[in-house]
Amino acid sequence: MATELHLSHKIVHLHLSHIRKKLSIHSTIEIIIYICRGMKFPQHNIKLTPRGKEVFLLILDGLKTNQIAHHLGISRSGVRRHREKMIQDNGCESMIELIAKYYGTCAKPYQEMPYEN
Template structure:
């Protein structure tokens, strides 16, 4: 499946020329004359792609649209493409997470390279999110008691300490521990701790996070 490039620019001739150029390069393309048009047809995060965004567009500006997309937790990378570049706007856009900031006119090769970088990053982010979602699903399958054991294991407690803390026997904790490892599909304590770190359930100081 080819990546989807979303062009947001109020210049119809520029949109048309860019759409033609990108389709020839093998991309699927969507065009929008304003930020509102894009928001009304919000691109699907599950499709690899990027947004080519002008800075100065009527109504909601490019940076304002970027902020709105961040609020909506969109992961689609933004490449600014503008004829009105200034240092302050560039720095602001990059700090807010823009993938790149390009100035018109731009050579096709440079534009395609920027799009490819943005799409590659989006695919990476999507892959990481899919993995996190699957880990959260595994964690949700733990019983309340198994979740308690999980939290204490990843904080570095040994079976004897966990048994004392939960008011049960070490043998029972061993059984729970086995179930936790099996349900979380790991073979080692290191893997379990790594999952807890990735899911944000274990603070750096070792305490359990809610």
């Protein structure tokens, strides 16, 4: 994100921190979900197994790993394996990138930029 915006990582993290406080949101994934709920994106197909789809939809609902495991009656490590498989099968490097791909937006991994004063 920082590279795409031509900003330093410190500035991006500062703004994300302010957004989290203002919205009482704790993670970047929750910020994306909050923003995307109010927008109409053409949802793209991503490769998911039937159980993976259940896990993914619960992630989109904002549930944490423990909550998903309890809801589906599986272990936390099972949820983590489903997450890893979804990410790998769809050529993504993170859950944020997978969610962005699902909503048809761009979320390429960024590289460290030198901090400029």
